[in-house]
Amino acid sequence: MKYLFEIVCLLLLVLAFAMTQVIGNQFVFFVGFVILQYVVMATAWNILGGYAGYVNFGSAGFLATGAYVSVALINFLGVGLIEQFIFGGAVAGLLGLATGYLTLRLRGVYFAIATLALAIILETIVAHWGYVGGAAGTSILPARKPELLGVLVVDRKAGVFANYKEFLFFLMAGVAIGSVWVARWIEHSKLGRGLNAIKDSEEAAECMGVPTLRLKLYATTISGAMMGVAGAPLASYLTFIDPLSAFNLEYAVNAIAMPMIGGTVSWMGPVIGAVLLGGAQQWASLFISSELNLLIVGVLLVIFVIIAPGGIVGWFKKSR
Amino acid sequence: MATFIDLLLNALVVGILLGGFYAALSIGLAITFGLLDVVNIAHPTILILGAFVAFVLNSQVGIDPIIAGLIATPFFYGLGWLIYQLYYNSFEKSGETDSLRGLAFFFGLLFIIEVGLIIQFGVDHRLVEASYIGESANIVIGEDIDVAIPYRLLVAFVVATIATLAIRAYLTKTFFGRAVRAVAQDMMALRLMGVDPIKVKRIAFAMGVATAGIAGALMIIVLPIEPSVGRLYIGNVFAIVVLGGLGSISGTLLAAIIIGVAESLVATFFGPSWAPAVSFGILLLVLAVRPEGLFGKTAGGH
């Protein structure tokens, strides 16, 4: 079937919607939101890391950019979620482009360090920016009875969604499905083949006619933009944002660990990594401290990097 | 009343002293990254580990932090030796240097150390105690100018300078030291001379990590340390090694002073939280404009 993938995507979206109508337990949507956010982050990271071979250490910075652009837009213009997604993604994408342009002509390690630099510089700037709450953070009050095209979107009794968190869960499901679709599209496109060649041997790729800088800039821009879109609804979801939550260490390590453990060669790896690792962390957080949680993720990352370079997906392929 | 000249002179003096201190922080990376081309981004976090070791020895047993640093040095040497074994066997032996996995490995290491420290010590800032911490020497010039030289910075500067010059002498004067400098350039030539390049690299890497013992102790002498401070210093140490030029120890020394002065000036006139941004900014600038740094060979475009 030619469009099997697209049909499954649509079905999953319908499923997500059905969940919001049928399930009452709010914890499900909380866990779901977190895991979906990780699907986007892991997929976005992998477009640059897995497909092109360039490591991004500052994923939290791009996510936080999306979150804080949204906050600024809410405070300044009172805009709705769709606009926040668009602008959050656009600004983060531009940041990816700028970082790439400055450092992608040099070795991969300098790009990696530059992404780290970006995250730290952004955090410093945000902590000093009173307009979005500075170091102490700021609260976000979602609109009371938001409407879209005449339909009451969120209302306890009469809205399409009973509350904001369910609405955001559904939106995030859409974003996650969309990002996986984009990743898969890239994989099968000329861009994806070019990135693969770059990852295998950048000099040979360049001499074989692959415009390496241009393709790498596409990858950083798309990857950064996706992370920004993942971050845009964060403030609305938590109804609060501060540098500590936006630039959290969790995002930095998970964005790398999930695709590297799941598998970096295709779109499936990040999804598997996000679902398994994200789910495991949510479950474990009920029993152990969040620090211990993160420590285990770090250890798993190192173990997988050493013994299972292809990740879970790669291991399955080999054992066939 | 602090005049501009007064502030400026204080900032410059502190900057130079800091520069010496930064040289001690970076010399380990100058060896592991500058000479051996191993991207050890966990280096600053290992320094933090060294700082905490000094903290424990100082607060539990009452040992002077510098002595504690010396005691810790052989253990860090062993740690470095083990890390390099693991790194080499996993990533370089097969021939295809997969930089993605190597970077992910060191990032994972960084993460494990940092979170491990958080679990063990929490996120509070820690200090050490010694007779020279807390006091300053004052040099008074004229009527308005009072330059305060904190003793702890002076001690750090002196120890750092001795350590750095000693390492530099070792690398330039001894056979093994020169073998280390040669190994990155031509492994085959070393082999033909009967020297096992892998052994050389491993010992050199271990030496680089061993500096974390003393350098970490100096860190906690100079400022209060908590586990996540390591990540702020990544920009700092990489900026110094790149600005100095990969493979040049003298370059590292000079670059450290430059960065120290730059950070000190920014901290004085704009606020201390901007300091990490300064070194990262300088790093990006150097990479954009002159990637080979002050004294290095041409970088980039591998």
Place this chain on the structure above:
Amino acid sequence: MSEPLLKIEGVSKHFGGFTALNNVTTFVKPGERFGLIGPNGSGKTTMINCVSGLLRNEEGKIIFNGHDVTAQKPHQRTAAGIARSFQIPRPFHTMSVIENLMIPSEFVGHHRGEKFDDRADGMEILETMGMADKADDPTTDLTQIELRKLELARAMAAKPKLLISDEAMAGLTGQEVDEVIDILFKMNERGITIIMIEHIMRAVMRFSQRIICLDAGQLIAEGTPEEIVKNKDVERAYLGSDDG
């Protein structure tokens, strides 16, 4: 005489204090079989890197097909018609043999709007090399000579006007060397200009119509194989002078 396909005018390349190429001027005619020799470290690979664009020469110009390409990036030069193989093979190791060929084919191997079949084009090239049966194998399964042939095949897939073969025969057996020379002859018959860099003298002598010799970054001799063999400067460069 027709306009040269490649002109190298006054090209110099420095690495810090070391001069790898010193004011080299030469040219290659369309359809020519051109040999480049010189002892180790004489600057042969540096020159090729400057021609293909991996290095930027500080002085001088590289003029290809009438256009000054000195400022162009490698992929632009490949699109213009310069292709090269690498001395130490660098295959795209996560791809199969045929997929390696499909990369240059897809990116520079055809003009806009043209109908194309990258796989078929690639298979054709593999057949001329005798490697068609290995098309879907991973590159990690190939032997040394097959890897060298893959390098040349991949360069061919870029449909070049000029092909640079960088020491493709180092370490091969006598029979394998002849195999590679025959492949290069075949390519030349199709109209492709070929620059061959080699240490194996009988290969260079058999293949080239004209040869230049580099030593310590300078062009020290130019001529037909017969002339080069008798040239005293060439002999001195390789064997060292009598005065030590």
